[in-house]
Amino acid sequence: MDAQLPPALAEWLRSQGHDAVHAISFVGVDASDEAIWDAAKAESRIIVTKDRDFAVWVSARRNGPQVVWIRLGNATTRSLIAWLTLRWLSIQDRLAEGAHLIEVRA
Template sequence: MRLLFDQNLSHRLVALVDSAFPGSRHVVDYGLDTATDREIWDHAASHGYMIVSKGSDFRQFAFLHGPPPKAIWVRAGNASTRAILELLLRHRGLIEEFEGDAEGALLVLPFD
């Protein structure tokens, strides 16, 4: 289960989630930090990633295009990197279920 973190999330998350989500990367790792949402979407689809973003842009892509890739919308506002990490780890089982759902395109993780 590999995650691709959007530019609106810290690149430090890659190392922090490594044991739970091995092989995850940040858009910066691929030189996509200034890429369009479409370029990120296409890259994630081609390389087997689920996109994780705090922005709602990928929500629209998920509804318009469907998977792959899948998008995880972290509705955490101004939350710290540690809070985002804890949210992802707390919902790891849900993320695994989402990955296995052939029809699911978008998972919304509200900040509790």
């Protein structure tokens, strides 16, 4: 999970049965997008992000992990998780189908 999203989102994903880790604990607080990308690729993880850069990389067919690009403005952690909860089953289905980029809009 990208550093732009709250660590509580990784906790929520773990509560949903996923092996989620936040970028801060995964690659460090000052890690570059490239470091996050490479670490996710190496460990076959999915990047959940608000960062457009990851979506651009996937769209350019750059070899790497699946990306869930959250297109939601500023939100409290609670409202972000509530918003994502309504969409998560669909996101999981698309991931299972092998989609490399899943754009989730508000």
